[in-house]
Amino acid sequence: MKLVIVIVQHKDSVELIKVLTEGKFMVTKLASTGGFLRAGNTTLFIGVESEKVEEVIDIIKSKCKKREKTIISPYPVADSTGINIPYTYDIEVEVGGATIFVVDVDKFMKI
Structure with missing residues (x-):
């Protein structure tokens, strides 16, 4: 017997x-969160x-195909003065x- 773990x-x-x-496969479902996108x-x-x-x-x-998705990622950027400048860009x-x-x-x- 095998246990198949699928994310x-x-x-x-x-x-x-x-x-x-x-x-006729027995499936147990758990909710989890991904690290990079923090998506469900x-x-x-x-x-x-x-x-x-x-x-x-x-x-x-x-049933599980890869696909491309564009996300907006906010990352603060520090310029030469050390002041954080809000900056967003598409990834x-x-x-x-x-x-x-x-x-x-x-x-x-x-049991």
Whole structure:
């Protein structure tokens, strides 16, 4: 048995969970927050038999696509006088996709 841990953007999680549960995979959802954009993420725990891991990964790939997003990032800038000057600029970042961990499960119990 394997535990598939998946971190996806919150926007992608609803459809992903729907397809996984339709495929009879048991999914546990946790809300999480990303570090760089501080955006809402979803972390999923999926317990699965070893031979079904690739099927789960294929579902994740089909529902979690990377995409470009432009964000406005405010960073104070200190000029030569040492005075902070508020300055904002657009940053294009890649969002979406998924981070996937597959780990062995030594023991599984449902009580």
